[in-house]
């Protein structure tokens with residue numbers, strides 16, 4: 009039975025865990041029967057039989073319900089216990105995404121300096137070849153110049169009042185009492201620092217204050233959510249003293265804006281706001297991208313700027329999401345934030361002796377600590393970049409922007425040269 013084989017492999021992979029007693033087939037069958045009869049719940053298994061065995065039983069349960077033999081889902085080396093404490097519920101195994109790399113990529117940032125090999129997890133054939141080509145040409149031209157131009161994480165609750173007059177009173181109080189709000193917010197975290205509350209939007213009798221924090225090397229969504237909840241309590245108390253009753257309708261009122269594309273994040277920034285640029289000589293463009301600076305500028309203007317404008321897109325770029333997505337999967341970022349990282353602008357400027365090319369990414373929520381960055385494989389990828397843990401999130405941000413620059417440059421070159429379909433038919437099907 010596959011699961012028994014997988015159990016043995018999991019056991020070998022976790023030799024250090026001496027307390028683990030592998031569950032017997034008979035016991036698995038008995039518990040699965042109880043699950044089917046709804047005598048116990050799948051998420052209660054962790055406490056009843058331990059995390060490792062819970063994964064095995066749940067997998068058997070899913071096999072029974074679906075009739076699918078899960079030959080691959082049960083093969084993994086991750087330690088279930090920390091994953092189930094912080095990263096996942098109802099765990100049944102792991103999916104594998106092929107991991108490759110592009111590089112070396114020379115980055116001349118404020119925090120990231122040197123040559124980097126970029127780990128990328130993807131199933132899109134031709135993507136890594138393309139980013140690799142971008143890395144190669146950027147590095148031949150001296151490297152990418154990258155800077156972090158903004159750093160903040162936001163949470164914006166909806167607070168209901170009884171009238172527009174009360175809403176205005178609340179807005180004014182928030183704007184006049186920043187220090188008090190900051191003290192309360194920061195009482196919940198060592199690294200979260202409230203930098204401003206902006207904007208404070210009124211709609212009818214409701215108020216949407218957007219609390220903006222720096223969150224150190226964490227992406228910060230748990231941190232700012234916990235801090236904002238405490239501030240909402242303060243606001244309720246303070247308003248009550250004035251005889252104004254307010255009510256937090258929802259801790260997130262979509263003005264944050266988390267995990268959705270939005271103009272406010274494009275303009276104000278969220279997560280790390282990053283820029284990377286490179287200058288390529290005409291000879292390099294001709295030799296390595298098989299096209300001209302003029303052709304790349306023309307494609308960029310008509311595709312990334314005008315094409316995007318026609319359809320009201322918030323992504324004035326070709327494929328930020330490709331590079332962000334592959335890097336996020338590899339390094340344990342929250343995959344839903346790819347939607348934010350997909351926004352931004354690519355510029356291409358044909359100059360006398362070559363091409364100025366840049367990418368601006370206003371909204372890239374990333375971390376080198378917390379969330380999915382602790383998962384073993386993702387942690388290794390961050391280490392490959394020299395970016396795991398404390399003090400590394402801005403360095404990581406500059407590398408992310410530089411990798412996006414490589415992807416944009418190569419795709420712009422391929423489109424200008426008419427090579428896109430050929431590349432994908434050769435490498436992707």
Ligand SMILES: CC(C)(COP(=O)([O-])OP(=O)([O-])OC[C@H]1O[C@@H](n2cnc3c(N)ncnc32)[C@H](O)[C@@H]1OP(=O)([O-])[O-])[C@@H](O)C(=O)NCCC(=O)NCCSC(=O)C[C@@](C)(O)CC(=O)[O-]
Nearest residue numbers: 134135136137138140141144296326327418419422427431
């Ligand atoms: C495919 C290439 C790179 C060929 O490009 P080429 O210039 O014909 O290749 P080459 O054989 O001359 O090699 C040039 C460099 O490419 C790299 N390279 C070349 N082959 C490989 C490979 N097998 N594995 C790894 N790296 C490879 C490598 O860096 C090499 O340099 P070297 O290291 O040899 O000095 C090029 O045609 C290309 O980049 N095409 C664009 C493909 C692309 O960017 N796809 C992105 C996904 S498309 C999509 O999802 C989004 C989209 C398009 O819908 C968004 C939109 O609407 O715009």
Ligand SMILES: NC(=O)C1=CN([C@@H]2O[C@H](COP(=O)(O)OP(=O)(O)OC[C@H]3O[C@@H](n4cnc5c(N)ncnc54)[C@H](OP(=O)(O)O)[C@@H]3O)[C@@H](O)[C@H]2O)C=CC1
Nearest residue numbers: 197198199223224225226227228229230231233342378379
């Ligand atoms: N709650 C929500 O609404 C949402 C949650 N998420 C999820 O939130 C998670 C990310 O939240 P996030 O708050 O980043 O991570 P964590 O919840 O993992 O919190 C980070 C922890 O690291 C500590 N820490 C230690 N060193 C540092 C350092 N150098 N910089 C920053 N923090 C440090 C923080 O301590 P301290 O706080 O004391 O500083 C905090 O306890 C992801 O799993 C994501 O999927 C995503 C979207 C929404």
